[in-house]
Amino acid sequence: MHVNQVQVDRLLKLGYASRxxxxxxxxxxxxxxLEVRVV
Structure with missing residues (x-):
C-alpha cells in the first residue's frame, strides 16, 4: 500500500474521520x- 503505520492506524480508528x-x-x-449498506 505504500503508507506508513500512522496512516494505517487512522484508517482502522472508528473515531477518526477516514475518507x-x-x-x-x-x-x-x-x-x-468494502460494501456498505443502509437498510
Whole structure:
C-alpha cells in the first residue's frame, strides 16, 4: 500500500474521520472489497 503505520492506524480508528475511498483502497490492496449498506 505504500503508507506508513500512522496512516494505517487512522484508517482502522472508528473515531477518526477516514475518507471512505481511502478505506476502500486499503481493502482493495488486500484483495477485498468494502460494501456498505443502509437498510
Amino acid at each position: 471512505l475511498d481511502a478505506v476502500e483502497n486499503a481493502f482493495a490492496a488486500l484483495g477485498k472489497r
